Structure formats: structure tokens, C-alpha cells
Amino acid sequence: MTATSRSTVGAWTGEGLAHEAFIFDDDEAMRARVIPYIEEGRVQGQPSIVVASEGVCTLLADRLGEDRSDLVLFQDSERFWEGGSQTLATCQERMTPLLEAGGPWRLVCQPTWLTRVGGEVWSRFEAVANDAFADYPYYSLCLHDRRQLSRELVEDALRTHPLMWDGDDVVRSPAYQPTAAFLRSVEPPWTERPEGRDAEVVTRPGAARAFVHRLLPGHLPEDHIEDVVLAVHELVANALNAAGAAEVSHWHADGSHVWEVRDDGTGMHDTAAGYAPPRRDVPSGRGLWIARSLADEATVRPYGPGTAIRLYFREHD
């Protein structure tokens, strides 16, 4: 199969982000989509970054010939996975030189880590990337091998990518959902807080740390304790900034420790807050991001004029 004369990137003109879920069933279909995409980028002076499994990289390399000076290959996509927050931050870091060079560029990304334990949370970061990188001038072609992914993961891909491939052309994904709607559908439900939970109102961050230390079982690994303390502390620090006082609560639910921090100051309560990596040039906005990156789950809701945030940490035996 050879490259067709039709554009491989639909209506994308190199301005802003275009984000496509490409679902394939066999290697030939994958090559037929990706090779012309990279070659077209070459013709247009757009470099390509490929993050994919070793198998996919080998299949591509065979076809792309000797000259790969405008191609950056990361063969081992497995090693790319460092949890959702950090992986998205790494993506941002890798793209920064291209952004500074003015772009546009093309990305081929096969998130093989979706099938790992905890890797399914990546679908949320795919959703958040639509907003976080909206002004980054690149086309993101996300490879999804149906032979390796569950039906749910494929459906999530179509809900988080505005574009898809219909076998012949780039089209809108009919299943695509706005970020907040998608996040709420996959995050833990916001249930009533249980009676008998532990709770304390604090006005100093040190008091909140002491509260967490008091409630965490002493046999937990030290680095886990430090993660929980830091995550809760950062939420409390934000709450104290916004309101001067924070209510910290703790309970158990479905095999997780839940920590909730509430304040009634006027603050942020965007569902997607803290998913996207902080911008390097802006020194603020890292507290919630680091809390999310340390917790297994985190949910944000309005609480009156203020904010309530819950962190979930899976219980250790």
C-alpha cells in the first residue's frame, strides 16, 4: 500500500492540537496509517516523535528507510509509564523543545501501559490533554491495538479522542465526551461521607500532618506514609490559603483510605484541576498536581463557595 494523495491529518493545518484515536486489528492496517503520516510530515517539514512498543517500532523502521534524522523513536513505551501525572509531564517535557522551535510536529503514541495494573487511568490524561495542550501545534496519532486492549479501553479511547480513523479518513469520534463529563464517569462516585469518620478542623499545616500521622497505621512502608502526608498537606496548604481553615476527614471505603479536605474559601473546583502538569515557567499550581500524582485516585467537587477534594490510597496489607 502506498501513501494516498489525501491528507493523513484531516483538516488539521498545523495550528493547535489534533488528537486522534486510531484503532487497528492487524499490523498491515497500522503501517498503512502510520507510514504515510510520517512521510507526509517529512514532506511538510514536520518532525515526528514515536513512542510505541518495540514491535511497532520495528515494523515502522523497516519501511522508513535509513534516513531517520527527523524522527525521534522511543522504542520501549513500557518504560515511559510513570503513573498518569508524571507520564503526561514527561510528554510535555519531551515536546517543549519542539514547542520552543515553533512547531508544528507529529506524534505517534501507543500507550501500551493501558493494560498494566493502574494503567487504565491513562484515559483520563488523554482527556485532559485535549485542554492542557490545546495550543500546542501538533497532531497526536494514538495507536490502539484491538488485539491487546479490552473493549472498555477501546471505548474509553473513542470517548477521550475528538478524532478517529474510519478506515479511509480522519473523522469526528461520535463517542467523544467533554473532559469533565468523561472524568466524572470514570472517577469514584462522590458519595455521602460516612458517619463515624475521623475529622479535624485545622488552621496550621503542621496540625494536619500530625493528624495524618496519627491515623496512618505504623506498619505501612515509610515512603507510602510520606506520600500520604505530603498529598494531604498540599491540599490543606491550598485550603488554608483560600479560607484560613480546613476540615480534614478520613475514612475507609472499598479497600482504600479516603482523605478529604474541605474549605469554604472561594477557590477552584474544576473537575479536571490538577491533572495537567504544571507549566515550567509558572511557579504556582503544583500542590493539587502532586497530590493527584501521589494518590491512586482524586476527585474534586464544589463545596459551597469553596472546594472539597478526596484522595484515595489503596490499602496495603
Added chain:
Amino acid sequence: MRAACTTYLGDGLLRGERLVYVGDRQHGHLVDDLAGLANRDAMLDSGQLEVHTVDELYRGDGQFRAHVQVEAFRRRAEQAVDDGYTGLRILGDITELIVDESLTQQLIEYEVAVDAMFASRPALALCAFDRERVGPKWRLVTALHRVQHLGRHQPAFAVTVSAGVVHLVGEVDTSSAGDLARLLDAIADSTQGELTLDLKDLEFIDIAATRVLALLQRRLGARGRHLHFAGVGPSAVNTLRAFALNGDMAP
């Protein structure tokens, strides 16, 4: 203060050290503070015990200057050994110096330098101050002392400097980030070249305090100076990473 005199100086007496007591009150009152010391008067006569006002000891030529003061204490420490004592022990109530805003930079430089000088000599100093008179600045001053006796107050953090390495000790968070910034800026201004920040004795650091480190690195970098992080343990690795700061891990 009298209890501190008896305990701290009495301990030095048992060790055969020369004892120096400094305060910002009249001489006679300072001597009265030492009533709990056995042989006080005989020690005053023999020269083992000295009592000075702050003006006498810290403002010899009318003004307090960090490097002059450190040099004076270095000579005193050596003189004590030459005179047959096992070392020098100083108890100083320096409230008067702390409340003087014009002396803050000098005081920070002094504390950092005297710490480094004493580390290599048989000398020991206990800085005392009246928390009521000093006000919120007590945290800043306390942070310059590795060993802290704080009564009922929350333990804070400490910054000490030895052999060109800045050690950050204890817990530092959003409530103390301002003091941390002021101290590190003062230390950076009084040093040259590469600066190493050792975090191995850090028990907790949050995003707000790490932001201070990131901004300091950027500020030094703009002047061609490098800020290097050493002893990075599990308590600091997450927050440093959030600012893309790297350092050597603790062994």
C-alpha cells in the same frame, strides 16, 4: 534565663571550660543571673568566668559586624585553650541585636560563619533571646541554630553552613517558606561560586518551600552560579521533581 545559666554554664564548669556570659542588661544584673553557679566569685576573679554586656562583646568598635565578631570569638577560643582551659563556652542573650532590623543581614552572616568556625574548635555557644521582644522573627533566628530549645513552641527547621555546604534540617513548609527564603538569600549573598544544599536531615518539605529552592536556583543561575542539591531522600524527591530539580540521592 537563670536556669539556663546554671545548667549550661555549670556543665561547662564540670568540663573545665572558660565560661562567658553576655546579656543586654547592666553588669550587676548579669552577675546576679549567675548566682546558681558554685564558686562564681572565685571564677570571676580567676578569669574562668567572664561577664559582658552586649555592647562590650559584640560592638567593640561601636557597631556589630559579622566577620569582626567571628574573628574575635576565634581568638577567644584559642586564648582559652592557651590559658589551660579545655575550651570556650558562651551563653549570650542577643535579643538586642535581633530586634535591630538594620542588623538582620549581618546577624545571619554572623550566625552562619560562627557556626562554621566553632565546628572546628573546642567552643560552644548558646544564643538566647526573649521571644516576646523578638516577635515573629523568632522563627528566622531559631532556624539559624542546629540545636533548638523552644519550650512549648513548635519545632521549626534549621539552616546551618559548614565547609561551604548548606544543611537544611527538620520540617519546612508553607508556613516557614518566607523565613527559609530570607535565610537562603542572605547566605547566597554572603557566599560565592557553587552552592550545595544538603537535604539529608530534612524530615519534611512541601511545594511552597521547594518553590523557594527553585527560585533560588534560578536567581543564582542568572548570575552564573550553580545550586546543587545533595542528600535527596524520599521526603524531598517528589517535590523537587515537581519543579524539575535534580540532585544526588541520599545513600
